[in-house]
Amino acid sequence: MTAGGLPEQGTVPMFPDSLNLSIRAPVNDFIQALVTNHGWVFKAISGVILKAVLFIEWILRGLPWWLVILAFMALAWQSSKRWSLTIAVGALLLAVGVLGLWDLTMQTLALMLMATLVSVVIGVPIGILVAKSRVVRNVTLPVLDVMQTMPSFVYLIPALMLFGLGKVPAILATIIYAVPPLIRLTDLGIRQVDGEVVEAATAFGGSPAQILFGVELPLATPTIMAGLNQTIMMALSMVVVASMIGARGLGEQVLNGIQTLDVGKGLEAGIGIVILAIVLDRITQGFGKPRTEDARNG
Amino acid sequence: MADIEIRNVYKIFGHDSKKALAMARNGLAKAEILARSGCSVGLNDVSLKIGAGKIFVIMGLSGSGKSTLVRHINRLIEPTSGEVLFDGSNILDLDAKALRAFRMRRVSMVFQSFALMPHRTVLQNVVYGQRVRGISKADARAIGMKWIETVGLSGYDAKYPHQLSGGMKQRVGLARALAADTDVILMDEAFSALDPLIRADMQDQLLQLQQNLSKTIVFITHDLDEALRIGSEIAILKDGQVVQVGSPNDILDNPANDYVARFVQRRQARPE
Numbered sequence: 001m002t003a004g005g006l007p008e009q010g011t012v013p014m015f016p017d018s019l020n021l022s023i024r025a026p027v028n029d030f031i032q033a034l035v036t037n038h039g040w041v042f043k044a045i046s047g048v049i050l051k052a053v054l055f056i057e058w059i060l061r062g063l064p065w066w067l068v069i070l071a072f073m074a075l076a077w078q079s080s081k082r083w084s085l086t087i088a089v090g091a092l093l094l095a096v097g098v099l100g101l102w103d104l105t106m107q108t109l110a111l112m113l114m115a116t117l118v119s120v121v122i123g124v125p126i127g128i129l130v131a132k133s134r135v136v137r138n139v140t141l142p143v144l145d146v147m148q149t150m151p152s153f154v155y156l157i158p159a160l161m162l163f164g165l166g167k168v169p170a171i172l173a174t175i176i177y178a179v180p181p182l183i184r185l186t187d188l189g190i191r192q193v194d195g196e197v198v199e200a201a202t203a204f205g206g207s208p209a210q211i212l213f214g215v216e217l218p219l220a221t222p223t224i225m226a227g228l229n230q231t232i233m234m235a236l237s238m239v240v241v242a243s244m245i246g247a248r249g250l251g252e253q254v255l256n257g258i259q260t261l262d263v264g265k266g267l268e269a270g271i272g273i274v275i276l277a278i279v280l281d282r283i284t285q286g287f288g289k290p291r292t293e294d295a296r297n298g
Numbered sequence: 299m300a301d302i303e304i305r306n307v308y309k310i311f312g313h314d315s316k317k318a319l320a321m322a323r324n325g326l327a328k329a330e331i332l333a334r335s336g337c338s339v340g341l342n343d344v345s346l347k348i349g350a351g352k353i354f355v356i357m358g359l360s361g362s363g364k365s366t367l368v369r370h371i372n373r374l375i376e377p378t379s380g381e382v383l384f385d386g387s388n389i390l391d392l393d394a395k396a397l398r399a400f401r402m403r404r405v406s407m408v409f410q411s412f413a414l415m416p417h418r419t420v421l422q423n424v425v426y427g428q429r430v431r432g433i434s435k436a437d438a439r440a441i442g443m444k445w446i447e448t449v450g451l452s453g454y455d456a457k458y459p460h461q462l463s464g465g466m467k468q469r470v471g472l473a474r475a476l477a478a479d480t481d482v483i484l485m486d487e488a489f490s491a492l493d494p495l496i497r498a499d500m501q502d503q504l505l506q507l508q509q510n511l512s513k514t515i516v517f518i519t520h521d522l523d524e525a526l527r528i529g530s531e532i533a534i535l536k537d538g539q540v541v542q543v544g545s546p547n548d549i550l551d552n553p554a555n556d557y558v559a560r561f562v563q564r565r566q567a568r569p570e
Contacts, residue, residue, distance in 0.1 A: 197415055199413065200407065200413035200414075201415070202374060202401070203372055203401060203405075203407040204401060204406060204407075204426055204474075204478060205398045205400075205403075205430050205431070206426075207430075210430055215415060219415075
């Protein structure tokens, strides 16, 4: 038989079997061993992260809705000094409440804040190291590429095996996906600092720590804030995926909507996610703008 | 008071610096060393004695190695070979901590493009050296305000660098160096970025300050007029080598070679 007149295929393997080398079994064994022998380590980590995120959630859901909105408006004002943005933030959050998504939004927000917090704690120091050391840089940048391109389900499953269902693997998966831009932009920000200013600080006897905290980090802040902004946006885009492994919140609602063909429900929750994204984006963008108009040209 | 002596300093930029160093010691020309080893010779057997309490000018065209040389005096650049003596002791022996102390107390610097910290006010910039030393904010403020006044910037202490003109920025740079209260001030093309009138003002101010404070000032410039105007001794650098050292009159009357003579002639040809 020929398909469309072409010669038959499939009698000879396309790639020789003798060259096959599968890493499947060793990887599976490794994960299995990790779960059986060192499961307690992951349980402990899991416990800490869970406690922290539940605490954030407890605060956000415990506060009266108007106080949360006012707090966000205050942040918006702090970051932008613009009434238009401040009022828009208030109106958008009000819309979330009106759509009946308040509780879910607060759950998602808690997840986001936790993932972002851990991302900052991990990402900024790594970014600094990447900027300072060529070796660290050569190792880290390819790893970041992998983290950003590896389909998230590939690491969601082992995360599930190690940390169980729920918020913790969701947060970890979110961090893996969302931390690379923060590392990259911290690195960029530090390297962009005017070399002569650093030289001047050195010439006056500044120690490496004084130069890092007194000169490099302050001057890199706008770029680092742009990285944080990207991290938050990417974390939000993981919300639906995270809900598939049992994280509650807006993502779960979207999933529910899709599974029951309830388009309206899905759309509502989708709008909630978008609103959260807009609010967080505008606020962090405001903080990222240099305070003085051309603060970079000393 | 501090005497600075630079002894047989070589600086090679590039990977194969050992090979290039040997070539430079054998007297090969800069271009040939670059072609053979891929290394660029920044400084080639530079020896200088810089006496205390004077303005010592290092002059040369761009690429002559003058900015590289001045950075050896506070070890912003490490020599490939040679010694830098400060009051008789070799600063290349200092460890990281001692080097920081040396930079805090003995030598400060003024930069060509000002190198002010854009996120700090004029006052905060001026007292940077004091603050790094661990002096309290209040004490540093008093010192800073005094030097801000001295350089003629009273009332600008709370402004940010981007709100100042070029000349004012360099006054801040100068005040920062003076406030650090060091015996030696290195000035790397400090006035080159300023327009001619402001430049003349700054030169006058520097001479005035020097009369009152008698610091050791190492001044880098590419401009012979400037060198003659402010220098008590002038060293002329070409391709990383010292061509001539002498008083302004020596340079004008007895140029050591054609290179120096061309500088002098160009100057004399110009109508005063």
